[in-house]
Amino acid sequence: MLKKTLKQKRERVADALPDLAEVMRGSVVKRYLHCGKSECRCRLGRGHGPYNYLLTTLAPGKTRTVLISADQLQMVRRWVKNFRELKKGLEKIVEINTRLLQVDRQQSKLQSVKSRTGRRR
Numbered sequence: 001m002l003k004k005t006l007k008q009k010r011e012r013v014a015d016a017l018p019d020l021a022e023v024m025r026g027s028v029v030k031r032y033l034h035c036g037k038s039e040c041r042c043r044l045g046r047g048h049g050p051y052n053y054l055l056t057t058l059a060p061g062k063t064r065t066v067l068i069s070a071d072q073l074q075m076v077r078r079w080v081k082n083f084r085e086l087k088k089g090l091e092k093i094v095e096i097n098t099r100l101l102q103v104d105r106q107q108s109k110l111q112s113v114k115s116r117t118g119r120r121r
């Protein structure tokens, strides 16, 4: 692939990346809770809720559970999606840059061969 094509592709990927500030690693889960009161109706049913929680890892092996309000739910889902898209996009850019390095080296090799043969004439 041409260097120019690769650079254009890289630019397209970079332009489509989501906002860096609006990201969240983790997943949103629904949970029902049992309050523990002996005469509560939740003892028989599935519990109170559903409540939405964000499960996120802040350090390896350290998972944090954060309660999300109904108002926050859509935003948090978008942040989680953004994080995945950002990661995917960055991987794509890394792949393109790897190819660019290879193409660049091949071209400079060709150029040095050309200039060497040029000098001999």
Ligand SMILES: [Zn+2]
Binding pocket: 034, 035, 036, 037, 040, 041, 042, 043, 048
């Ligand atoms: Zn209850």
